[in-house]
Amino acid sequence: MIQMMTSTEQAEQQELLPEHIPTHVAIIMDGNGRWAKQRGLPRLAGHRAGTENLRRILRACVELGIKILTIYAFSTENWGRPEAEVRGLMRILEDVIDRELPELHEEGVQLRHLGDLSRINKKLQKKVLHAIELTRGNNKLILNVAFSYGGRAEIVHAIREIVSHGHKPEEIDEALVSRYLYTGDLPDPDLIVRTSGELRISNFLLWQAAYAEYYVAPVFWPDFDKEELCKALHLFGQRDRRYGLVK
Numbered sequence: 001m002i003q004m005m006t007s008t009e010q011a012e013q014q015e016l017l018p019e020h021i022p023t024h025v026a027i028i029m030d031g032n033g034r035w036a037k038q039r040g041l042p043r044l045a046g047h048r049a050g051t052e053n054l055r056r057i058l059r060a061c062v063e064l065g066i067k068i069l070t071i072y073a074f075s076t077e078n079w080g081r082p083e084a085e086v087r088g089l090m091r092i093l094e095d096v097i098d099r100e101l102p103e104l105h106e107e108g109v110q111l112r113h114l115g116d117l118s119r120i121n122k123k124l125q126k127k128v129l130h131a132i133e134l135t136r137g138n139n140k141l142i143l144n145v146a147f148s149y150g151g152r153a154e155i156v157h158a159i160r161e162i163v164s165h166g167h168k169p170e171e172i173d174e175a176l177v178s179r180y181l182y183t184g185d186l187p188d189p190d191l192i193v194r195t196s197g198e199l200r201i202s203n204f205l206l207w208q209a210a211y212a213e214y215y216v217a218p219v220f221w222p223d224f225d226k227e228e229l230c231k232a233l234h235l236f237g238q239r240d241r242r243y244g245l246v247k
């Protein structure tokens with residue numbers, strides 16, 4: 001079937017060259033609550049809208065050839081939010097798995113989880129583990145879901161694992177620490193996007209972000225569409241990544 005592209009879509013696709021496409025994009029999906037408040041809706045309505053948007057952005061990433069997408073969905077600090085909101089967010093994760101898993105699997109998405117699963121309820125744990133197992137062999141795009149995740153907690157977890165595996169001090173180097181993080185064998189993010197205009201990292205990928213490029217979008221996460229993503233990618237393509245060296 002021949003699909004007609006809108007002029008915006010054509011412009012987006014024409015201008016994006018291979019150097020505009022990072023291997024690994026990470027997104028701090030922020031601003032759901034404010035998006036809802038602006039519309040006189042409860043915060044959870046914002047989280048639902050955010051989930052809908054994730055589906056769109058995921059599809060855009062597949063189309064654009066991005067290989068790894070990491071999304072920050074729920075932080076270790078977010079456990080401290082009002083109980084009803086926390087419960088609602090757990091429910092949303094469960095609904096998303098129930099509703100989207102077959103299609104994600106069909107599209108070749110490999111799901112992974114970053115964070116501490118032991119804090120979430122057993123039923124949801126099982127669903128997450130099932131989704132990971134089912135999609136293990138897929139290779140179109142790796143989707144890392146950072147849920148019950150904190151960068152500091154991740155480093156503490158890695159240190160504990162290193163110690164419990166009996167590594168000697170002289171064996172511990174940067175490569176070994178990286179392997180024990182939740183991201184394991186994956187390359188570090190090239191581009192970290194935060195929506196809603198906030199200029200902070202909020203405990204996200206502290207180790208892995210050492211040489212990431214940052215982009216802050218002014219819009220709330222539910223409004224961060226493909227056009228916004230393409231803007232971020234264009235700017236990424238213009239960055240001079242020096243890694244501390246002189247060219």
Ligand code: IPE
Binds near residue numbers: 033035073074078
């Ligand atoms: C991001 O949106 C989603 C989560 C942290 C779960 P927020 O809920 O932080 O929305 P704002 O920042 O309050 O608008």
Ligand code: IPE
Binds near residue numbers: 028029198200
């Ligand atoms: C960061 O957003 C966490 C997620 C997007 C999941 P927050 O809204 O929790 O961060 P702060 O409170 O603005 O730093």
Ligand code: MG
Binds near residue numbers: 030031032
């Ligand atoms: Mg927020």
